[in-house]
Amino acid sequence: MTPEPQTVDLADTSVRDLNAALHALSPDTNMTAWRVLNPGGRHALAAGLLAPVTVEIMGHAGYYCAGMNQMATVVVHGNAGTGVAENMMSGRVEVRGDASQSAGASAHGGLLLIGGNAGARCGISLKGADIVVKGSVGHMSAFMAQAGTLVVLGDAGDSFGDSIYEAHLYVRGHVANLGTDCVEKPMRDANRAELFAKLAAAGLAGEVDVGAFRRYGSSRLLYQFHVDHAAAY
Amino acid sequence: MDTTPRTLPRFSATFDPATLAEIRRAAATGIYDIRGGGAKRKLPNFDDLLFLGASISRYPLEGYRERCETSVVLGARFAKEPIALKIPITIAGMSFGSLSAQAKEALGRGATLAGTSTTTGDGGMTDEERGHSRTLVYQYLPSRYGMNPDDLRRADAIEIVVGQGAKPGGGGMLLGQKISPRVAEMRTLPEGIDQRSACRHPDWTGPDDLEIKIAELREITDWRKPIYVKVGASRPYYDTALAVKSGADVVVIDGMQGGTAATQDVFIEHVGIPTLAAIRPAVAALQELGMHRKVQLIVSGGIRSGADVAKALALGADAVSIGTAALVALGDNDPRHEAEYQALGTTAGAYDDWHEGRDPAGITTQDPALAARLDPVLAGRRLANYLAVLTLEAQAIARACGKSHLHNLEPEDLVALTIEAAAMAQVPLAGTSWIPGKGGV
Ligand SMILES: Cc1cc2nc3c(=O)[nH]c(=O)nc-3n(C[C@H](O)[C@H](O)[C@H](O)COP(=O)(O)O)c2cc1C
Numbered sequence: 001m002t003p004e005p006q007t008v009d010l011a012d013t014s015v016r017d018l019n020a021a022l023h024a025l026s027p028d029t030n031m032t033a034w035r036v037l038n039p040g041g042r043h044a045l046a047a048g049l050l051a052p053v054t055v056e057i058m059g060h061a062g063y064y065c066a067g068m069n070q071m072a073t074v075v076v077h078g079n080a081g082t083g084v085a086e087n088m089m090s091g092r093v094e095v096r097g098d099a100s101q102s103a104g105a106s107a108h109g110g111l112l113l114i115g116g117n118a119g120a121r122c123g124i125s126l127k128g129a130d131i132v133v134k135g136s137v138g139h140m141s142a143f144m145a146q147a148g149t150l151v152v153l154g155d156a157g158d159s160f161g162d163s164i165y166e167a168h169l170y171v172r173g174h175v176a177n178l179g180t181d182c183v184e185k186p187m188r189d190a191n192r193a194e195l196f197a198k199l200a201a202a203g204l205a206g207e208v209d210v211g212a213f214r215r216y217g218s219s220r221l222l223y224q225f226h227v228d229h230a231a232a233y
Numbered sequence: 234m235d236t237t238p239r240t241l242p243r244f245s246a247t248f249d250p251a252t253l254a255e256i257r258r259a260a261a262t263g264i265y266d267i268r269g270g271g272a273k274r275k276l277p278n279f280d281d282l283l284f285l286g287a288s289i290s291r292y293p294l295e296g297y298r299e300r301c302e303t304s305v306v307l308g309a310r311f312a313k314e315p316i317a318l319k320i321p322i323t324i325a326g327m328s329f330g331s332l333s334a335q336a337k338e339a340l341g342r343g344a345t346l347a348g349t350s351t352t353t354g355d356g357g358m359t360d361e362e363r364g365h366s367r368t369l370v371y372q373y374l375p376s377r378y379g380m381n382p383d384d385l386r387r388a389d390a391i392e393i394v395v396g397q398g399a400k401p402g403g404g405g406m407l408l409g410q411k412i413s414p415r416v417a418e419m420r421t422l423p424e425g426i427d428q429r430s431a432c433r434h435p436d437w438t439g440p441d442d443l444e445i446k447i448a449e450l451r452e453i454t455d456w457r458k459p460i461y462v463k464v465g466a467s468r469p470y471y472d473t474a475l476a477v478k479s480g481a482d483v484v485v486i487d488g489m490q491g492g493t494a495a496t497q498d499v500f501i502e503h504v505g506i507p508t509l510a511a512i513r514p515a516v517a518a519l520q521e522l523g524m525h526r527k528v529q530l531i532v533s534g535g536i537r538s539g540a541d542v543a544k545a546l547a548l549g550a551d552a553v554s555i556g557t558a559a560l561v562a563l564g565d566n567d568p569r570h571e572a573e574y575q576a577l578g579t580t581a582g583a584y585d586d587w588h589e590g591r592d593p594a595g596i597t598t599q600d601p602a603l604a605a606r607l608d609p610v611l612a613g614r615r616l617a618n619y620l621a622v623l624t625l626e627a628q629a630i631a632r633a634c635g636k637s638h639l640h641n642l643e644p645e646d647l648v649a650l651t652i653e654a655a656a657m658a659q660v661p662l663a664g665t666s667w668i669p670g671k672g673g674v
Binding site for chain 2: 050068101105125143165166227
């Protein structure tokens with residue numbers, strides 16, 4: 001039986017009170033379902049959660065929604081502003097609409113699923129989380145991405161994967177151009193399996209053909225300073 | 234024998250031997266010089282200021298009897314749990330990675346003995362430093378290496394790093410020799426690569442975003458922790474005003490003498506402004522906003538002695554922060570390692586190839602054998618002694634100026650020895666009432 005959700009209406013409650021209530025939950029709380037009404041694009045909604053609860057935000061969220069998330073599931077029934085799920089450690093964040101720039105920036109773990117498009121710098125400095133974008137991503141996405149995966153069902157903008165380290169990038173559509181030190185790599189069985197697993201986790205198993213994707217990653221030429229590579233920048 | 238008088242061989246002041254050597258080095262290697270430390274060139278600095286001391290119109294405090302308070306509270310503007318320090322001298326952020334775990338532990342021990350705080354750096358928080366630091370400031374850097382909410386919650390304050398005095402506009406550097414397995418894991422990087430950290434935060438740019446970012450960090454930590462904003466000295470008036478407007482509890486201004494673990498020499502020597510020039514504009518911004526002493530100002534970059542501490546406070550800072558001097562107190566560049574410095578092609582006091590990780594003193598290294606040379610307990614004791622001396626020296630000066638708290642020192646207690654220093658510190662040239670740009674005779 002799904003528990004009756006705790007409802008917080010931001011028309012008459014502050015973001016501070018909402019977050020304080022969510023932070024007060026212990027990992028074994030039975031108040032696992034929350035619904036936030038009238039979010040009105042406010043910032044830092046459900047930021048810093050650290051319990052396995054589900055928070056449904058019934059509208060648009062501002063900057064840093066679900067920032068530094070641990071364990072929680074946060075669903076935005078609308079668009080999300082800059083830095084949604086930034087530095088997420090674990091859990092799951094879903095944006096049903098579009099996400100602004102720096103979605104999933106520096107995230108270490110968990111899954112960020114974006115139903116629409118993501119703006120510039122999606123997955124910048126990524127450190128281990130998985131990001132699945134059903135639409136397209138803007139320029140400089142996966143900039144300096146260190147670990148984790150970025151899966152894009154649509155297209156990728158300019159300078160994709162610039163200065164990338166060890167993150168895995170999969171794009172089904174067109175990549176405008178690759179950034180410095182980012183190259184296309186062959187799709188091997190292990191890659192197909194990884195991609196399938198990420199898509200499955202995002203609830204897209206069977207809906208999308210793994211064979212339609214191309215893989216990108218680091219050429220590792222710039223891992224060491226070398227005078228002959230100075231012109232790469 | 235030819236006795237005709239001859240001209241002596243003469244070096245050019247422009248193309249001096251150091252310049253020539255650098256041209257040859259550049260031609261041979263094709264790569265700029267990378268080094269640690271701060272600006273080595275001569276700059277207008279605190280030595281160019283003097284205290285006036287007491288006279289008929291000002292009376293002093295008894296040097297050994299009357300109290301001169303040194304405590305400071307940081308972060309009371311918005312944080313529920315501001316930091317209270319016994320002395321207004323903190324240990325600056327220096328990364329685990331650039332420094333060994335033992336050195337980080339020693340900094341924590343020394344700071345704790347002295348009743349002050351220490352700071353993490355561009356590489357995350359280690360258990361060693363958290364465990365040995367009563368008050369630990371956690372840096373929030375562009376790279377976000379090792380950043381996580383658990384460490385955020387176990388920190389005592391958060392320092393958002395916009396820039397460093399040694400390299401305003403530049404990111405960190407840690408070369409392959411120092412990316413040991415532990416450092417690599419903490420930073421989520423492959424071992425042994427030449428790491429060049431981001432110089433821009435990945436999810437905010439500009440003061441309007443910074444305000445929202447600060448609010449997010451406050452939300453995540455339930456408004457408990459003080460939030461500092463650290464900037465390299467370049468536009469201190471505007472940066473201070475913007476940090477205050479963005480909601481900072483504390484502003485940290487780091488002058489161009491400030492040390493770094495590794496950066497291009499050209500960056501260290503040619504970008505940013507001296508510490509001396511940065512304080513008055515920052516204080517002016519605070520005063521104009523009615524925030525002086527409400528938002529605390531911490532100044533760093535080239536602080537060496539209690540006189541420097543007293544001068545920075547007299548110009549309006551609430552506290553100072555030290556990096557290089559703290560490392561020297563631990564044992565960096567100690568002449569007892571001279572033979573090893575010679576073997577590295579340098580000499581004690583000039584060793585700055587900290588990025589190579591071969592530090593004979595075991596401080597700026599990740600080599601287990603070298604790092605084991607530093608005893609964190611003894612080194613921590615040395616740092617505590619040094620901090621005690623800085624405090625005693627600053628108190629001696631403050632008492633001579635009749636002040637019962639270091640914070641009662643004021644610009645009126647100071648004069649300048651040079652016109653440059655008079656202009657930058659906005660205090661009169663000694664023996665005159667003339668402040669360049671402000672009139673007087
Ligand atoms: C070895 C070393 C490592 C440093 N690492 C950092 C860092 O990680 N983050 C940072 O903000 N500043 C870093 N700094 C700069 C210091 O925080 C501080 O601004 C500077 O050392 C102050 O100047 P001083 O060295 O003249 O005292 C580092 C400095 C040194 C010497």
